[in-house]
Amino acid sequence: MNSVLVGSWLRPDAGVIGSEPRREVDVLVDWCLSGQGPLVRLVCGTGGQGKTHLAGRVCERLRTQGWLAGLVRLPSPNWRAVRLGDLADGGTAGQRARRELHRVPEITAAVRAAARLQAPMLLVVDYAENVGPVVAELLDTIAEAGAAEWVRLLLLARTDADWFRELAVDHPLHDWVHPTPLRLGALSVGWDADRVRQVWTQAIDRFTERARQHGFGVSAGVAPVMRPGQRFPTTLDLYATALLAVLDAAEGPRRGDPGDRDALAGVLRHEQRQVSAALRASGLRLDETGQAWALAAVTLTAPATEAEAVEVVARVRALDGVSDRSRLMRVLCRLYPDGSRERVWQAPTPDRLADVHLLDLAGASASRGQWVDDLAALCGTEDGRAAGHATIVLHRCLSTPDSAGLRRDSLALVRDGLAALVSRFPTGFVPALVVVDPAGFDAEIISAVTSSGGEPGLTIERMMELDSLLRQLGFATTRTAIAVAVSQRLVAVTTPNAAESDPRVLNRYAGELNNLSVRLGALGRRDEGLAAIEEATAIRRRL
Incomplete structure (x- = not known):
């Protein structure tokens, strides 16, 4: 990749930034090759710490050992909500729906092939926090295929908040998940001042060369100097500071430029000049x-x-x-x-x-x-x-x-x-x-579920779709209160009048009461849950 836009030069695949040794690469490669321990690990770090680059280096090392390794794009967590009408659509919406569903059998086939061929495989999921429920389904797929011996799963995420607890604690296969994330800090942590200055200077040289390739007038005698004692909270900040120094030397900072307090903002300002x-x-x-x-x-x-x-x-x-x-x-x-x-x-x-x-x-x-x-x-x-x-x-x-x-x-x-x-x-x-x-x-x-915020809220049809989504995802700790609110709304709209005798109407109402009872119990509101299930039981006895 050799884009003229200066911000893209910070990407690992831009071919500008050098690759520095990281002990985490060795840790993850050893974890894969050992065949021991949990088959799922999470690398967690704020944006800009180099998680994706780290995973790429792990994959490169494993490929030399005969592994299949790389990033995998999972379908969205509500992929089951795709309807036949969506698939039949001849426009872009239909293309998206079909592409989304294709990922499911493709991933399943790859996992089964790993087990059948006894081929070791590392699947890397970036931004795993956005697809936590699908990662949980992927564990089920690995189990069903008997592929646990051959597949390793590396998750990358900015946070290990509630979504990871659902995987590492609540999931039936939680023993397969390493409970402690591998925290990725800034590359420069532990480096002395000379090492930081050396890497920063190398980055200056590389960015200067790329800038000249794209016609930036960087004078040969200009050598930006790092401020004494400068600290970099993330790996990206280190390189962004070097890039900004080169760009400022070539074009000069703009008045009011925020680059002195945030290097990325300064780089973005230069990119916006290009735009x-x-x-x-x-x-x-x-x-x-x-x-x-x-x-x-x-x-x-x-x-x-x-x-x-x-x-x-x-x-x-x-x-x-x-x-x-x-x-x-x-x-x-x-x-x-x-x-x-x-x-x-x-x-x-x-x-x-x-x-x-x-x-x-x-x-x-x-x-x-x-x-x-x-x-x-x-x-x-x-x-x-x-x-x-x-x-x-x-x-x-x-x-x-x-x-x-x-x-x-x-x-x-x-x-x-x-x-x-x-x-x-x-x-x-x-x-x-x-x-x-x-x-x-x-x-x-x-x-939005209860329509209590002054806005229209969800229609009943959409409420039922949301209820279905909650069933698919599971309403563990993070979704229990929402699941209760959905059930309360569905109970309210299905409540029959006193003279109702249609078994279908009464059965549906009893079913919603049953769901509400289960969810209230999960939320710790057992007395209310007991009242709901007693009413549901009474209806079904009458039927």
């Missing part, structure tokens, strides 16, 4: 706010066709004055192409770059209300896949490192924006957050 130049070259002139929201559109949406992308651009309120939206769309697609070809554009990478952009965009909004309204105009949808994508990106932003508290207000705004999307567009965003972070947004989800 602005590309837009002007195409005859498009956007103000700073419009350009910032155009990049937000690329980050928060995943259109599969150019026509869908034009519709996305049309939803951005800051771009109302743009007459040629098709031209703008084409420039954005050219600058941020999607390598998988499943969509027309891809967010800036590394992911922390996109996270920083959204946080700074939220912080620059005139008010909370304006931020929420602008976000809702862009991302508001009842489409589950689109809402799921926006949810994952916004939720990922909330895990952005902020030890100095510089983005405390921006983080709060992003959370407020996601909460508002749940309230205004519950059909799309409630199921997404039930999967991604049910405990963190339980109040907002329950409000």
